[in-house]
Amino acid sequence: MIKYLGIALLYAGVLFDLIGCIGLVRLPDVYNRLQAATKCVTLGTCMILAGTILMTTSLILAIQGIICLVFILITSPTAAHALARGAYKAGVKLWDKSIVDHYGEDQS
Amino acid sequence: MANKIILFLLSYLIWLLLTWPFDFSTGQINVQAIVAGFIASILVAMIMREISYHRLARLFNPLRYFWFCVYILVFSYYLVKSNLDVAFRVLHPDLPIKPGIVKIKTRLQTDTAITALANSITLTPGTLTVDYRNDGYFYVHWIYVTTFSQEEAAARIIGRFEWFIHKIFEG
Amino acid sequence: MYTPIFVFLYFALLACCSLCLYRIWRGPTPPDRTVAIDILGILLVGFAAIFSASTGKAYFMNVALAWALLSFIGTLALAKHMEGRNFDD
Numbered sequence: 613m614i615k616y617l618g619i620a621l622l623y624a625g626v627l628f629d630l631i632g633c634i635g636l637v638r639l640p641d642v643y644n645r646l647q648a649a650t651k652c653v654t655l656g657t658c659m660i661l662a663g664t665i666l667m668t669t670s671l672i673l674a675i676q677g678i679i680c681l682v683f684i685l686i687t688s689p690t691a692a693h694a695l696a697r698g699a700y701k702a703g704v705k706l707w708d709k710s711i712v713d714h715y716g717e718d719q720s
Numbered sequence: 721m722a723n724k725i726i727l728f729l730l731s732y733l734i735w736l737l738l739t740w741p742f743d744f745s746t747g748q749i750n751v752q753a754i755v756a757g758f759i760a761s762i763l764v765a766m767i768m769r770e771i772s773y774h775r776l777a778r779l780f781n782p783l784r785y786f787w788f789c790v791y792i793l794v795f796s797y798y799l800v801k802s803n804l805d806v807a808f809r810v811l812h813p814d815l816p817i818k819p820g821i822v823k824i825k826t827r828l829q830t831d832t833a834i835t836a837l838a839n840s841i842t843l844t845p846g847t848l849t850v851d852y853r854n855d856g857y858f859y860v861h862w863i864y865v866t867t868f869s870q871e872e873a874a875a876r877i878i879g880r881f882e883w884f885i886h887k888i889f890e891g
Numbered sequence: 892m893y894t895p896i897f898v899f900l901y902f903a904l905l906a907c908c909s910l911c912l913y914r915i916w917r918g919p920t921p922p923d924r925t926v927a928i929d930i931l932g933i934l935l936v937g938f939a940a941i942f943s944a945s946t947g948k949a950y951f952m953n954v955a956l957a958w959a960l961l962s963f964i965g966t967l968a969l970a971k972h973m974e975g976r977n978f979d980d
Contacts (some may be wrong), residue, residue: 620943626900630903633801636926638815639815653804655799655843657934658938660940661940661955670947673823679737679738679957688963691966693839693850695922695925695970696848696970697850697851700919706821
């Protein structure tokens, strides 16, 4: 029973990964791509790891999977934040149809 | 000194979890891994710069762990919701997005609390932290801006988390 | 290892990786490429996790952990470089 739950989590995780990567290709500028990709791929990979933890019988694999899950959940938003800030400092403009930019107003 | 001991215990615990030198089926213990981890953790604790834990006693306050568990439940709900939201926006043929960077004010003070709040903002519906200014302002990229007012944006973006994080890290 | 359940997952993840590679190839600015590289790193962690689920071997999870650490550090270094700062602050 718990094995089928694990397989369902694996499939849901891969589905979210796929949606995140479609967002990476479809959305118009760096910041939107970063949003879609970071959220979906983080949750997708965490679901894959959770499915692996449920399916396995080995204790060490489960422990390492939990460490990996917590690590990804902490570091992925941090990396996204660093990338967004780096992209803004590197001079990448917002999309043409963006409606508000308080950051640029405060910088100048 | 107490900080270094905490750092040593933390790194040794993570080492033991990563290598896992116990084998319950045969009852054997891998002494090599335990000793090597002990030496490596002492070296790490000696070399690392002092990390200051203000008010150490707060680590042992059980109420904070209770709020942490509640927060994990609330957070998972918003995590799944945000993913469904992004999936809707990405798969919709017209791309219903209206992006912009807004500025919001937070009342949190400590570094840990601000980091936790920034990570929560990034993983919840439609928002991504871009920068933090030292006087308490976040710059947040919002994929569907619904309001220009600073107070209303703060209420919509961090209103649901700020209270929890204040309870957990500063309470 | 090659049961149909897992083979489908491998192909779906390969499709994700090729979408990321498309963004790395096409990305109009350097930050676009960096974002795609970061996402590719996290996808490969998922790949290693699925391998360890299908084979039951624990060492694939070691690969996933090491890859997560290295990809995070690499992304931070690239972000700092884009920002125009040195690596030591």
